[in-house]
Amino acid sequence: MTAILTLAAIETGCQAMSTEQRTNLKFLVQLGKTPSEALGMLQQVYGDEAMSRSHVFELCKRFKEGCEDVEDNPRSGRPSMSRTEANIERVRQIVHGGRRLTVRLITNELGMNRDSVWKIITEDLGMRKVCANMVPKLLNDDQMDRRMQVCQDILECLETEPDLLGRVITGDESWIFEYDPETKCQSL
Template identity: 85%
Template sequence: MSAEQRTNLKFLVQLGKTPSEALGMLQKVYGDETMSRSRVFEWCKRFKEGREDVEDDPRSGRPSTSRNEANVERVKQMVRDDRRLTVRKIADELGMNHNSVWKIITEDLGMRKVCAKMVPRLLNDDQKGRRMQVCQDILERLETEPDLLRRVITGHESWVFEYDPETKRQSLQWKSPASPRPKKARQSRSSFKVMLIAFFDVRGIVHCEFLPQGQTVNQHVYKEVLRRLLRAVREKRRELWQGNSWLLHHDNAPAHNALSIREFLAKKNIAVLEQPPYSPDLAPCDFFLFPKLKEVMKGTRFDDADDIKKAVTTELRSIPQESFQQCMQAWQRRMDKCMRCQGDYFEGDNL
């Protein structure tokens, strides 16, 4: 296969194609089996300098098993040129033993192959800068107001499904060598769902409710939710209510950020703690409450919406106060991480 590709590459060089153009053409034909970028550029250079032979340079003896500095550097360069290369392809290209290449990559270079991480958005520089600015503002306030996060009531809404399949990790179970591998049928997620709206602080749930079936969150619905939240704060957090010292935290959803909502909050003299856009990793409901709630419910099929509501209410009440305290501490750590990562998304701070 490599000789065939080099023959085609020689022809493309004679046609005046650049190495990048030649690589693109080879990829269209050979797909994953295409020579690495570094090899394509190397052979283009050889053919341009007048080389006629398309056969690879002869190698004496068996494939090298040496993990010397030269081979480490060769492997490192190939991986840098194309991070999707397989160990087999690197070994074949360099004429090295597969096991040696594997050890160089994992032990000498300290690398491992991982899947791309799903993120809410590929952030541009302005969005990263905005995330940093919001985090910096809050962290600076914490220096003069150490109890700031203890006065925050944060909230959001989320769908809870009639059936949410359990994760692969949740389905793991022990088996003996003689026992058959456990099986489960593939099932789709849910024929109906319920919208949960929840608000909490460092002490626990302040207010939660479920929207009627078929209703979505718009500015009019959210204003009524906020009215009920205010009553809950007055009843359950009397010291915050009397001193008007609490802050509301929610994300930048259109319903939350509508003019009518901002006017309502200003009229009620409710301060709002800013949330940077595209930042569920910095929203306590998204990185703590909803994942914690839904994790224990995965794999359970509910009969109707009332069953979902009962299960959600039970789980919310079972979350200890210490978990909410740890959430607020993790929130501050996440803001620190966001600053260290220059506003980019970061690996989670699991609770």
């Protein structure tokens, strides 16, 4: 929250400096200075913070044509900040409601930009995408019963033959799981 407030303060300071430069530029145009002379004076006063050459020339033209307003014109479009506390809370509720939702489904439901939703999920909520390949996540009742029966049979065999696992030869190490892995590291 403090970063947002700091960003807002910086933007307000930039807007004030920009308005100040436009006011000074209007004054220089009224004195009869050319756009190149006005640009040189602004660069002398503001240094690296001075307006760009194209912006100075455009504003000089507008002031010569009789424009009196030194403020920015209102802009249309969506607000610049879509990562508000309310939107973060809305995304949090949707994600906790169903963890298997895609970013596309969340954006369609909330009517937000996909990049904004992704940044909320990863940066604000601290979540990350995890997966494990070739491991069934949703088992039907028959598959769960079969898995349970196989595990019980192996445990019974281990009680009678403690060296059973030493005699098992497999092509890989994934012939049995005690749990469903949630991350790639766990599935190794």
